């Protein structure tokens with residue numbers, strides 16, 4: 001493995017030093033960007049956020065922060081913050097400032113009109129992974145218990161739905177079973193479709209620290225030679241969308257070479273025979289032409305994984321954002337079950353989540369059912385929540401409604417007439433954004449609730465509701481290792497902006513269901529979700545804000561303050577027979593592929609400086625200056641053939657749309673593949689197709705066919 005520094009002295013000399021503005025006081029929070037869950041303190045002077053520092057001895061980041069975290073206080077003071085409610089008669093006239101009462105009255109009136117005229121499901125609500133768990137819970141209570149639409153989802157469908165679906169299929173419930181401490185005990189790490197170095201830098205720091213103490217093999221599976229791949233022991237440059245074939249072949253070799261844990265399989269799993277029958281067909285020789293990975297390399301990796309006393313897999317969007325996303329997750333779980341690598345130190349299948357509170361929405365938002373991982377299909381679950389909320393059980397639908405990715409086609413088809421967007425920006429984030437723009441224009445009424453009033457989706461809205469940001473309110477986030485952390489309010493929101501919880505509570509009042517959310521305080525919501533979580537997989541009942549602050553977060557299930565670093569340590573799962581399920585998976589190649597007309601694979605992803613659609617990071621000079629515009633990475637062989645060189649402007653064209661972008665010639669992408677960061681408006685999502693995974697309904701952002709032409713103004 002490469003080391004970044006020649007010596008400790010070299011490390012010290014090359015440390016980046018950031019000037020820290022003096023502060024009167026420091027408020028303890030958890031970072032509001034990614035799911036790593038770093039402890040971060042906000043320095044406050046004269047009521048203004050002026051600085052941040054990593055929380056020393058925090059169990060996640062031990063004082064370290066990445067670029068985004070270091071400049072996070074600038075997001076609070078950035079231009080374009082929403083300070084007043086805005087309203088207009090239609091999306092082509094200018095907004096005008098209005099009172100909260102006027103904005104909420106109009107919104108409630110339109111919601112009632114649309115639901116009364118076209119039916120309850122004609123209104124859709126799409127939220128986020130950015131607000132606090134208490135706010136998610138309150139929103140779910142309002143939507144499921146008050147509004148009653150079944151078209152309710154979060155933008156986490158765009159990033160984590162396949163992980164959720166895969167965990168449910170294998171283990172009977174959502175919930176990443178491992179933790180970051182597993183790096184300290186593992187003997188082998190497989191990392192699928194994850195550029196940890198850029199996308200989760202502090203988790204990479206944890207991995208690197210573990211490797212400095214004790215070497216173990218790191219295998220990165222990624223079509224692109226990412227910085228993570230460059231630092232791995234083995235890089236498998238897999239053909240896009242073929243992970244399932246590789247995973248079946250790895251299982252094939254583990255079985256063939258008698259490396260399976262028969263005792264674990266016998267005691268804690270079912271479905272083994274059908275699984276064996278399927279993977280028997282996936283020899284490394286069969287997998288080689290499909291995956292592009294030599295059979296001998298597949299055998300070598302399978303032996304390393306199978307012989308380790310403890311082996312773990314991590315993954316992010318390279319697995320999830322695929323038409324086989326859910327199957328890919330199940331296949332990773334299959335491999336872990338085959339070798340008994342679940343619930344033990346160093347042995348896990350750990351999805352690295354995306355947004356800072358993507359986990360919170362999974363646990364308590366009611367997007368995928370009812371709070372506490374309850375299901376709408378389960379009568380007992382409906383009855384429990386109806387009783388606790390004081391609503392009629394028959395008000396709940398008995399099966400789950402549409403996901404975000406199915407709601408937009410319904411808008412296009414005229415079935416959904418009204419939309420409430422909360423801290424999400426589909427005008428930039430959804431695939432095939434030309435179509436999304438048309439859909440947003442089709443709506444009779446759109447309300448956008450966000451911290452920035454220049455968010456792209458507000459262009460199509462009738463009402464804009466200004467929300468408070470992270471650190472302008474108190475509440476909790478859950479990170480990728482199920483650690484619930486507390487964010488204390490550090491500063492007041494700007495102008496008349498309100499916390500999302502206050503907005504939900506005021507909206508409930510206007511909709512005449514104020515009894516559901518009588519107190520817009522996070523502590524009250526936290527006590528409610530603690531009560532209903534008791535005995536559920538995500539048990540919060542032993543938690544308190546004081547304990548969360550003192551410990552730097554606690555991992556659920558937490559019937560006591562102790563918490564639980566790992567799930568399934570006793571081999572009991574959340575299925576009817578308490579056993580995990582092996583699931584036999586066949587590979588069906590259903591995605592768009594490059595052809596003579598569109599000969600390149602387009603892959604999209606993040607860069608270290610930016611976060612999602614840049615609503616926050618696009619306002620921060622210290623991040624923007626390092627990554628001001630999009631670019632396309634192109635292999636030198638392709639660049640030579642097309643007569644292109646770095647900094648040339650080119651048109652990247654798919655069957656859906658095109659963008660003009662500058663070239664960066666590199667060897668980090670293979671010939672025939674290109675990579676474009678997805679953060680920029682009117683960018684890569686003009687070209688993406690976004691076919692959906694059949695289980696999770698997550699789009700395949702990472703595989704689209706495109707052609708490239710030199711840009712000319714003549």
Ligand code: SF4
Pocket residue numbers: 031032033034035036037038061064065066067068069070200201202203
């Ligand atoms: Fe924030 Fe993630 Fe960076 Fe940590 S790694 S500082 S959580 S963006």
